[in-house]
Amino acid sequence: MNRLQEAFQQIVSYLTPDRQADRVVPPSGHTAWLTTFTAGAMTFLCVFALALSLASGRLASRWSDALARTATIRLAAPPDQMQAQTDAVLALLATTPGVATARALSDDEQRALLAPWFGPDLPVDALPLPRLIELVEGDPGYDGEGLRQRLAAEAPGAVLDDHTRWRRPLAEAAGRLRLLGWLSILLIGTTMGAMITLAANASLAANAQVIRVLRLVGAVDNYIAGAFVRRFTLRALAGAAAGALAGMICVALLPRADAAGGFLTGLGFTGFGWLLPFLLPPLAGVVAFAATQRAALQKLRELQ
Amino acid sequence: MISFENVAYNYGGGELLSEVSLRLAPGSFHFLTGPSGSGKTTFLKLAYAELLPTSGHVTLFDREVRTLSRDDIAHSRRRIGVVHQDVQFLDHLPLATNVQLPLSVSGRSSDPRDLADLLGWVGLGHLSDALPPSLSGGERQRAALARAVIMGPDVVLADEPTGNVDWEMSLRLLKLLVELNKMGKTIVVATHDLNLIRQAKSQVAARVLRISRRRVQLAGADL
Ligand SMILES: Nc1ncnc2c1ncn2[C@@H]1O[C@H](COP(=O)(O)OP(=O)(O)OP(=O)(O)O)[C@@H](O)[C@H]1O
Ligand SMILES: [Mg+2]
Numbered sequence: 001m002n003r004l005q006e007a008f009q010q011i012v013s014y015l016t017p018d019r020q021a022d023r024v025v026p027p028s029g030h031t032a033w034l035t036t037f038t039a040g041a042m043t044f045l046c047v048f049a050l051a052l053s054l055a056s057g058r059l060a061s062r063w064s065d066a067l068a069r070t071a072t073i074r075l076a077a078p079p080d081q082m083q084a085q086t087d088a089v090l091a092l093l094a095t096t097p098g099v100a101t102a103r104a105l106s107d108d109e110q111r112a113l114l115a116p117w118f119g120p121d122l123p124v125d126a127l128p129l130p131r132l133i134e135l136v137e138g139d140p141g142y143d144g145e146g147l148r149q150r151l152a153a154e155a156p157g158a159v160l161d162d163h164t165r166w167r168r169p170l171a172e173a174a175g176r177l178r179l180l181g182w183l184s185i186l187l188i189g190t191t192m193g194a195m196i197t198l199a200a201n202a203s204l205a206a207n208a209q210v211i212r213v214l215r216l217v218g219a220v221d222n223y224i225a226g227a228f229v230r231r232f233t234l235r236a237l238a239g240a241a242a243g244a245l246a247g248m249i250c251v252a253l254l255p256r257a258d259a260a261g262g263f264l265t266g267l268g269f270t271g272f273g274w275l276l277p278f279l280l281p282p283l284a285g286v287v288a289f290a291a292t293q294r295a296a297l298q299k300l301r302e303l304q
Numbered sequence: 305m306i307s308f309e310n311v312a313y314n315y316g317g318g319e320l321l322s323e324v325s326l327r328l329a330p331g332s333f334h335f336l337t338g339p340s341g342s343g344k345t346t347f348l349k350l351a352y353a354e355l356l357p358t359s360g361h362v363t364l365f366d367r368e369v370r371t372l373s374r375d376d377i378a379h380s381r382r383r384i385g386v387v388h389q390d391v392q393f394l395d396h397l398p399l400a401t402n403v404q405l406p407l408s409v410s411g412r413s414s415d416p417r418d419l420a421d422l423l424g425w426v427g428l429g430h431l432s433d434a435l436p437p438s439l440s441g442g443e444r445q446r447a448a449l450a451r452a453v454i455m456g457p458d459v460v461l462a463d464e465p466t467g468n469v470d471w472e473m474s475l476r477l478l479k480l481l482v483e484l485n486k487m488g489k490t491i492v493v494a495t496h497d498l499n500l501i502r503q504a505k506s507q508v509a510a511r512v513l514r515i516s517r518r519r520v521q522l523a524g525a526d527l
Contacts, residue, residue, distance in 0.1 A: 005371065026396040026407075213392050218382035219409035220375045301374070
């Protein structure tokens, strides 16, 4: 706890503007831009990776939720036996533990379902269509295999379609996508750390004379490192803030997701999710701080 | 203050200095002479721990330099004012800021009047806003001396501090060192200028260290 507090105080004292200490390092053009730009670009990408992770997470849970709760029984039977078998299935379902409700779709509903393919005037009664029975799962759920066996015994024409066949790979894909998103964030962060380390090393090498003079007049390593670290951290913070803002604006401008929205239109932040991108700039600052601090102390030890 | 005990040093080739044993007592004033390339600058670098001896012991304020951490060395340097032979500054900052650098890196504030007095004494009062690259060689040396003494260090090590200035200015700079010595500071000046040494000897009890054939020895009264 004490060490954490110390580290925190060190960070705070490092970031407190000390004009005199900051000016000992000359303002250098290209490493400054490199750092700001890298932090900006990386944070911009991070916003999308974050949006992707959150969206695919939402998708995964929505798919498993929605699909897990309902199932359909398809009943094919000769027209004269249809009603009897339907009743048998409904009776069976009524006594099956784990089934909350079950009902046969009416002809109108079936017609509505088929309308997109065959038009509104479909003579449902005249066609040998299977009867659809929708069941809603209770909590705890029913035993799918047991239900299948009982259906086979009592209504041989009934097939239970509980969606698991195609629900599982979809949910899995969404989960994998979320993992990829998090992995991207990790990679982006590491890349940013590496780029800032390079920029810091270039700046340290370009300022070898400054470091020599400072050592000569009695500056301790932390003072010298601090001048570099503060500069790089502030640049990274500024770049990351701009990148995060730009990323959020772009995400906000994506077409709205509606209820039937597919995957692409669902990419975005919802509710508290909008707060997450605000964490990115401080995180970028921490990465820049750690990378520069490490590079500076290492370089200073080399220079003796 | 600073003592050498059987110190030897080489840069990787042959021995440059060997069997150097001496003590720079508090309040003493030494000149360091010797042919070019004999190792004067090297000796001074050993004295402020920029170089570590190849063998033997250098003791800085009662501590063996090899036992000092990097921060210890930094803190020791605050008590030693150094004028380098190749003077270096922070080229992007004005002269006045450069001269005050030892104060700012140790977190001490400076009295603007002291700074003005010091710059006036070394004849740089009118250049306090100039950037170091625009200064002449002699101006740089004077600024380096001002930077070396601004902290009121216990020891001043000056490597050819009068190499590029006229005789009149040399005397002014010498006067500054003599005054510091009278305040009890330890002074070492590496120089080729025998006139300067003679002039100093008339003002303080200065002794002359001579480097010849890799040894550092006290020279006789004849120089
Ligand atoms: N970093 C170094 N690496 C290798 N050799 C060096 C290095 N620095 C100095 N030397 C050599 O050591 C010898 C002594 O150098 P030093 O600078 O101490 O001489 P000096 O007495 O100060 O000379 P001068 O009067 O010309 O300033 C020289 O021959 C020089 O070439
Ligand atoms: Mg020399």
